[in-house]
Amino acid sequence: MEILGGLIHNYYYFVAIILFVIGTHTMLTHANMIKKVIAMNIMDTSVFLLFVAIGYVQGGRPPIIGSDPEALYINPLPGALILTGIVVAVSVTAYALSLIVKIHRAYGTVDYDEICELRGDE
Amino acid sequence: MVLADQLPVLIVITPLIGAFLAPLIYRRHEKASGYLVLLSLLLSVVMAVFLLIKVRRDGPYFYQMGNWPPPWGIEYVADPLRVFMLLVVVAISLWIFLFAIEDLQHELRRTVIGWYYALYLLLVASMAAITMTNDLFNLFVFMEICAITSCAIITVKEDRECLEAGFKYLILSAMGTGCFLLGVALLYMVTGQLNFGFLQQELTAAVINYPLNVFTAAALFIVAFGTKAALFPLHVWLPDAHASAPSPSSAMLSGLVIKIYAFSLFVIFYRVFPRSLLDSLPLSEIVLWLAAFGVMFGSVYAMLQTDLKKMLAYSSIGQIAFIFMGIGLDQRLALVGGLYHIAVHAITKAMLFMAAGAIIYATGVRRISDMNGIGRVMPLVLVAFTVGSASMIGIPGTGGLISKWYLALGALEIGRSLFVLVILLSSLLNAIYYMPIVINAFMSQDDFACQVKEVPKVLQSALVIGMIFVVITGIFSRPLTLLLEEAVTVFF
Numbered sequence: 001m002e003i004l005g006g007l008i009h010n011y012y013y014f015v016a017i018i019l020f021v022i023g024t025h026t027m028l029t030h031a032n033m034i035k036k037v038i039a040m041n042i043m044d045t046s047v048f049l050l051f052v053a054i055g056y057v058q059g060g061r062p063p064i065i066g067s068d069p070e071a072l073y074i075n076p077l078p079g080a081l082i083l084t085g086i087v088v089a090v091s092v093t094a095y096a097l098s099l100i101v102k103i104h105r106a107y108g109t110v111d112y113d114e115i116c117e118l119r120g121d122e
Numbered sequence: 123m124v125l126a127d128q129l130p131v132l133i134v135i136t137p138l139i140g141a142f143l144a145p146l147i148y149r150r151h152e153k154a155s156g157y158l159v160l161l162s163l164l165l166s167v168v169m170a171v172f173l174l175i176k177v178r179r180d181g182p183y184f185y186q187m188g189n190w191p192p193p194w195g196i197e198y199v200a201d202p203l204r205v206f207m208l209l210v211v212v213a214i215s216l217w218i219f220l221f222a223i224e225d226l227q228h229e230l231r232r233t234v235i236g237w238y239y240a241l242y243l244l245l246v247a248s249m250a251a252i253t254m255t256n257d258l259f260n261l262f263v264f265m266e267i268c269a270i271t272s273c274a275i276i277t278v279k280e281d282r283e284c285l286e287a288g289f290k291y292l293i294l295s296a297m298g299t300g301c302f303l304l305g306v307a308l309l310y311m312v313t314g315q316l317n318f319g320f321l322q323q324e325l326t327a328a329v330i331n332y333p334l335n336v337f338t339a340a341a342l343f344i345v346a347f348g349t350k351a352a353l354f355p356l357h358v359w360l361p362d363a364h365a366s367a368p369s370p371s372s373a374m375l376s377g378l379v380i381k382i383y384a385f386s387l388f389v390i391f392y393r394v395f396p397r398s399l400l401d402s403l404p405l406s407e408i409v410l411w412l413a414a415f416g417v418m419f420g421s422v423y424a425m426l427q428t429d430l431k432k433m434l435a436y437s438s439i440g441q442i443a444f445i446f447m448g449i450g451l452d453q454r455l456a457l458v459g460g461l462y463h464i465a466v467h468a469i470t471k472a473m474l475f476m477a478a479g480a481i482i483y484a485t486g487v488r489r490i491s492d493m494n495g496i497g498r499v500m501p502l503v504l505v506a507f508t509v510g511s512a513s514m515i516g517i518p519g520t521g522g523l524i525s526k527w528y529l530a531l532g533a534l535e536i537g538r539s540l541f542v543l544v545i546l547l548s549s550l551l552n553a554i555y556y557m558p559i560v561i562n563a564f565m566s567q568d569d570f571a572c573q574v575k576e577v578p579k580v581l582q583s584a585l586v587i588g589m590i591f592v593v594i595t596g597i598f599s600r601p602l603t604l605l606l607e608e609a610v611t612v613f614f
Contacts, residue, residue, distance in 0.1 A: 020304060027297060036293055043300045051307045077194075078310070081259050085303065088266045092296060095270050099277060099289050106282045115286055 012053040019046030031112040033103065037096045044089040048082045055079060129173045130185040130198040133208065134251045136162050136169070141243035148236025156223045159239045163216040163246065170209045177205050184256070192317040197256040199318075203461070203609040206602075207253040207385050210465045211378055214472060215246045217591075218377065221476050221584040222370030228483055229368040230279060238278050245271040245374065249382050258306045258316045258394070261386065262299065269295040269350070272379045276367040287362035294359045298349035305342035308335045309394075318393045326396045340405055343390055351383035353409075353446055354416030357439045361423075364435035369479025372431060376438045377472035381464045384445045388460070391449060392613045400452065410450025414544050416443030421551035429488050430478050433555065434471065437514065440548060441467045447541065448529055454614050456532025458606045459525045465602070466513065466521035466595050473588030474510040477503050480585065484575045490559055495570040497563035503577060504563045506585040511556035513592045516549045521595030524603065 007014050023043025027036050055078035063076040100110055107115050125132075140162030148155035177183070182201035186192070219242065226235050248267040255261050273295070277288035310316060312332040313324035329336050345356070352360040364376050387409075391400065400406060420440025427433035441463070448460015480503045481496065482488060497504035513520035526545050533541040595602070 020300070024297060024300070027293060033289065040293065040296045040300075043297070044303075047300060047303045047307055050304070051310070054307060054311045075314075081316075084259070084263060088263060092266060092270060092292070095274070096289070096292055096296075099273075099285060099292065102277070102280060103285045103289060106280075106285055119282070119286070 013050060016046045016050035016053065019043075019049065022046075031114075033100050033110045033112060036112075037093060037100070040096065041089065041093060044085070044092075048085055048089075051078045051082050051085070126172065126176060127185070129169050129176070130200050130254050131187065133166050133169045133173070133212070134247050134254075136165050137243040137247040137250070141240045141247065144239035144243060145236040148239065152232075152235070155236055155239060159219060159243060160216070160223070162243060163212065163219055166212040166246070166250065167209075167216050170205065170212050173200055174202075174205045174209060176200075177202055185254075192257075193315055193320050196260045197317055197319075198251075198254040199256045200254065201609065202605055204254050204389075206461070206605060206609065207382075207464065208250055210468055211249045211253060211382070212246065214378055214468050215242075215249075215374070217584065217587055218370055218373045218472055218476070220587070221373070221479070221581055224578050224580040225369055225479055225483060234278055234280075238275065241271045241274045241278065242374070245275065245379070249378060252382050252386060256318045256393075258309070258318070258321070262303055262306060265299055265302065265350070265383075265386075268379065268382065269299060272375055273363075275371040275374065276363055278371075279366075279368050281366075283362070283366040287359075287366045291359045291363040294349055294356075298346045300346075301342045301349075302346035305339040305346065308339040308342070311335060318389075321394050322396055325394070326398060329396065329399050329402070336399065337403060340395065340399065340403060343387065344405065344408065347383045347387035347390075348412070351380045351387070351442055351446070352439055353412050354419055354439060354443060355412075357416070357420075360439060361432055361435045364438065365429060365431040369431075369475055369482065372435070373472040373475040373479070376435065376475060377468040380438065380442050381445065381468055384442060384449070385461075385464060387446075388449050388457075406450045406452040408450075409446050410452075410541070413443040413446035413450050414541060416440060417447065417544055417548045418551070421548050421555070425551065425555045428490055430481070430490050430493070430559075431475070431488065433490065434474050434478060437552070437555075438467075438471055440552070441471065441514070444525065444529060444545075447545075448532070451529070451532050451536065451538065451541065453532040453536050454607070454610055455528050455535060457610045457613070458603055459528030459530075459532060461606050461610070462521075462528060462595075462599070462603060463525035466525050466592075469588060469591045469595065470510050470513040470520075470522065473506060473585065473592065474514075476581070476585055476588065477507040477510065480577050480581050483581070484577050485570075485572045487572055492572070493559060493570075494562045494566035494568045497560075499570045499574050500577060502582055503585060504560070506589055507563070508560045509589045509592050511552075511560055513596065514556055515552045519596045520592050521599070523596060524599045528603070 020043055023039045023046060026039035030036060055075035057072055057074050060072045060074040063073040104110050107118055140159055144155050144159050147158055177200050185198040187196040248264045251264040273288045273292045276284050312328040312335045313321055315321045315324050349356040364372050417440050420436055424433050424436035427436055444463045445460045448456045513522035516522040516526045530542045530545050
């Protein structure tokens with residue numbers, strides 16, 4: 001029961017890990033390259049979610065210095081890091097998609113299994 | 123001098139500026155662009171040498187980005203270990219580029235060469251930053267730059283095989299960085315730190331209070347760096363990617379990129395994880411056994427290959443495992459062996475790929491069985507190949523012996539003689555697949571059948587430089603091993 005209580009209390013960690021597993025699994029098992037890229041994004045986003053959730057403080061305010069010096073603030077550092085992380089993920093996605101365009105031109109398909117068959121015939 | 127204090131960041135910025143300018147200049151002056159790349163790499167090498175001298179004289183120092191002190195700011199470290207790796211990275215990049223500048227003219231379309239220069243310099247900058255950074259998130263950012271650029275220098279060739287191999291590499295490397303970032307998040311959750319030094323302090327307590335988080339993070343790090351450095355059984359992307367790429371890219375990828383990740387794992391093991399974690403979990407043991415299997419399987423797979431570059435790529439899987447073996451044995455001399463092997467294998471494998479590139483350029487032959495008698499037609503290239511093979515096997519007088527010697531000494535010191543046997547057996551296997559090529563190239567009765575083009579002088583001189591390096595690391599190894607022995611003493 002203690003574990004279950006912990007899970008309910010920290011459900012965002014739990015959700016993040018489930019998303020991570022879905023992403024990794026889809027990325028490694030699906031043959032469709034577009035799906036692989038989508039899964040890669042799900043995986044990255046799950047980690048970002050986890051990171052941002054770590055910085056959240058229950059009942060905290062946005063970290064802007066205001067009139068009340070005693071107020072409880074949310075940790076701003078994970079948010080700042082994840083902004084960088086998102087930029088990185090976008091560039092990887094852009095590169096992966098442009099690669100898929102080239103692959104489609106070369107093989108006429110974006111299905112990994114079909115490509116393997118095509119290459120096996122050569 | 124004020125400028126001398128800025129060296130760590132200047133070494134990273136110089137190639138970055140070069141990467142920005144090179145494709146711009148390439149549109150008007152193709153030659154000048156190449157010289158610009160050469161110049162920025164040369165500057166980095168000179169600065170790295172100065173940094174080494176400075177560190178030897180004044181001791182290690184920390185560089186704070188933008189003068190923001192840690193734990194908030196990003197910190198770069200210049201200590202003997204990091205500077206050694208930095209010097210290996212920039213010096214070998216410069217040397218490979220000497221080869222690339224001529225070889226690329228024949229392997230790529232003219233219009234993309236300028237972009238290749240930019241990618242190459244970005245790759246060098248990211249690797250230089252990875253060697254020096256003391257911040258986990260900064261490490262992640264540069265790992266991603268390194269991953270994209272290293273995929274891009276494969277796919278720049280745009281033939282069917284390269285595209286497919288590049289995509290496979292990209293996906294697996296994205297999985298690696300995903301795992302790494304999750305590990306970072308788990309560590310941040312329990313410590314609130316990203317700086318290596320602070321993290322190590324906090325982790326000592328965190329291991330006791332939140333063991334699950336720390337253990338999971340450790341496992342994720344092994345998977346992440348194992349995938350990126352092609353540690354057996356996570357090596358599946360490597361053979362296609364390294365074999366199909368243009369020859370300078372193969373040399374770069376096999377020579378440096380996979381080592382950078384092995385080095386990062388090493389730094390995380392000894393600079394981030396506290397000693398108590400390494401003692402309480404069999405992390406080293408896991409790495410050690412994977413490495414032992416990698417050494418054997420890499421060699422066995424390499425024996426089965428018929429394509430020269432594929433064979434060299436599989437051989438890299440076996441050789442990178444030696445570096446992991448140094449980390450896994452967790453002993454001073456073995457670590458020296460592993461680190462020394464980073465330098466030795468970087469030089470040797472880059473030279474072998476260059477020799478393979480020169481063979482393919484001059485004759486178009488890729489199959490090993492078609493190379494009978496080739497040594498009599500292009501002696502210099504095949505002599506370079508022979509020297510490289512000798513170093514791979516570990517014949518005295520070449521660098522390969524020294525690293526294997528240290529690894530074996532380390533294994534004996536802690537009574538793990540089984541791994542000495544693994545090292546010996548793998549040397550034997552290396553001899554089985556490298557030596558027939560050399561012997562057939564020079565002694566075969568058949569004459570070489572194909573037409574042979576003249577190998578350009580620049581390519582030949584790059585190979586000669588490589589041979590000199592290999593022999594120097596084999597005969598005058600003492601200064602470097604002394605430096606490494608001194609550097610790793612702090613970990614024990």
